[in-house]
Amino acid sequence: MNPRTSALLNRLSESATIAMARKATELKSSGLDIISLSLGEPDFDTPMLMKAAGIEAIEQNVTHYTPVPGILSVREAICRKFERDNGLHFTPGQIVLSNGAKQSITNVVLSLIDAGEEVILPAPYWVSYADMVAFANGKSVVLPTRIEEDFKIQPAALEAAITPKTRLLIYSSPCNPSGSVYTMEETLALAEVLNRHPHVYVISDEIYELINFTDQHASIGTIESIKDRVITVNGVSKGFAMTGWRIGYIGAPLWIAKACTKIQGQVTSAPSSIAQVAAGAAVSADPSIANEMKAAFLKRRDLMIAGLSKINGLKVNKPMGAFYLFPDISSLFGKSHAHGVIKNAEDFAMYLLDQAHVATVGGTSFGTPECIRISYAASEEQLQEAIRRIAKAVNALL
Ligand code: PMP
Numbered sequence: 001m002n003p004r005t006s007a008l009l010n011r012l013s014e015s016a017t018i019a020m021a022r023k024a025t026e027l028k029s030s031g032l033d034i035i036s037l038s039l040g041e042p043d044f045d046t047p048m049l050m051k052a053a054g055i056e057a058i059e060q061n062v063t064h065y066t067p068v069p070g071i072l073s074v075r076e077a078i079c080r081k082f083e084r085d086n087g088l089h090f091t092p093g094q095i096v097l098s099n100g101a102k103q104s105i106t107n108v109v110l111s112l113i114d115a116g117e118e119v120i121l122p123a124p125y126w127v128s129y130a131d132m133v134a135f136a137n138g139k140s141v142v143l144p145t146r147i148e149e150d151f152k153i154q155p156a157a158l159e160a161a162i163t164p165k166t167r168l169l170i171y172s173s174p175c176n177p178s179g180s181v182y183t184m185e186e187t188l189a190l191a192e193v194l195n196r197h198p199h200v201y202v203i204s205d206e207i208y209e210l211i212n213f214t215d216q217h218a219s220i221g222t223i224e225s226i227k228d229r230v231i232t233v234n235g236v237s238k239g240f241a242m243t244g245w246r247i248g249y250i251g252a253p254l255w256i257a258k259a260c261t262k263i264q265g266q267v268t269s270a271p272s273s274i275a276q277v278a279a280g281a282a283v284s285a286d287p288s289i290a291n292e293m294k295a296a297f298l299k300r301r302d303l304m305i306a307g308l309s310k311i312n313g314l315k316v317n318k319p320m321g322a323f324y325l326f327p328d329i330s331s332l333f334g335k336s337h338a339h340g341v342i343k344n345a346e347d348f349a350m351y352l353l354d355q356a357h358v359a360t361v362g363g364t365s366f367g368t369p370e371c372i373r374i375s376y377a378a379s380e381e382q383l384q385e386a387i388r389r390i391a392k393a394v395n396a397l398l
């Protein structure tokens with residue numbers, strides 16, 4: 001037997017967020033009191049409205065294969081949502097539902113990228129983007145941003161990163177992992193750069209749309225001059241606490257939606273019919289359904305900022321959306337503890353796990369090795385305890 005995997009496998013790494021969550025779960029089940037702040041998943045349950053829609057779908061026998069891009073009435077509901085909330089105009093043919101936004105983005109990357117073509121990833125970026133590009137044998141071009149600029153892309157830096165080989169820019173707002181939210185003005189400034197480079201497409205990942213403390217969501221796809229090059233991605237995982245239902249979707253130029261449908265038709269056919277119906281109920285609901293959860297996240301964000309800012313060695317950002325903090329911990333590099341030296345963010349995340357029993361994720365896999373990601377989708381009691389433990393562990397460093 002020769003257990004040889006493909007070259008593709010060798011290009012991919014395990015998702016760092018999922019790896020850390022798995023490690024935390026293993027330690028927890030071995031009896032350790034681990035506080036897991038590693039996974040980006042709301043700690044709320046799916047609202048009754050969507051659960052009831054799913055149950056009704058089962059009872060009404062909506063349990064057969066659906067069209068590959070999704071049930072027509074659900075795609076129509078998504079068109080209405082895009083119109084109502086984002087000022088984006090799509091027809092149902094431009095919508096494709098997939099098994100989570102993760103598959104939506106993968107479909108688009110595989111539809112657009114040939115080997116060696118460049119994809120600009122402003123860092124910090126969501127871990128999976130780089131591996132999706134690797135899937136297509138494309139080349140990730142990491143564009144660093146600075147905590148002092150709220151981890152946002154500066155137009156001049158974007159301009160400088162574009163080459164004739166650039167095919168795609170992928171970014172999220174609100175951003176995972178920085179929590180940064182682009183204003184419409186900042187979005188327009190990026191579009192102005194893109195106006196000069198008509199060969200560059202954009203994936204606008206808006207999955208955290210409903211967890212935005214500014215209440216101003218800017219969709220770059222509304223900008224007329226570039227709208228034919230923008231793929232807007234959204235889903236129900238975050239804003240509606242529906243991670244396990246696995247529904248994400250795109251609104252895209254027709255030819256890209258068709259390309260994604262072709263890929264999906266060979267891979268998964270379509271997402272679950274039942275989950276599609278529940279997602280249809282979610283996007284048709286008044287978006288205020290997410291307000292209670294958002295208010296809880298805002299309270300926790302403030303609690304975390306207040307607690308972590310007091311710890312020497314952590315430079316804490318002030319995110320305006322999502323449910324992550326992304327503190328810069330580089331001033332701790334070179335410090336030591338009983339089992340070694342902190343050389344990078346991964347070492348620090350492992351130290352926190354071993355010493356403080358708090359699971360976070362090192363920033364290297366987000367393209368920003370000076371920082372760690374802390375998900376505050378946990379109870380206030382757990383967060384207070386996590387702050388206490390992190391402070392103790394940092395103070396113990398020599
Ligand atoms: N985009 C971003 C920025 C994310 O954080 C996530 C994490 N879940 C996804 C996409 C994918 O979400 P899902 O597949 O659950 O829809």
Ligand code: GLU
Pocket residue numbers: 015017018038039040041102127128176
């Ligand atoms: N997207 C979430 C995160 O960033 C869930 C894990 C994943 O899909 O990678 O933690």
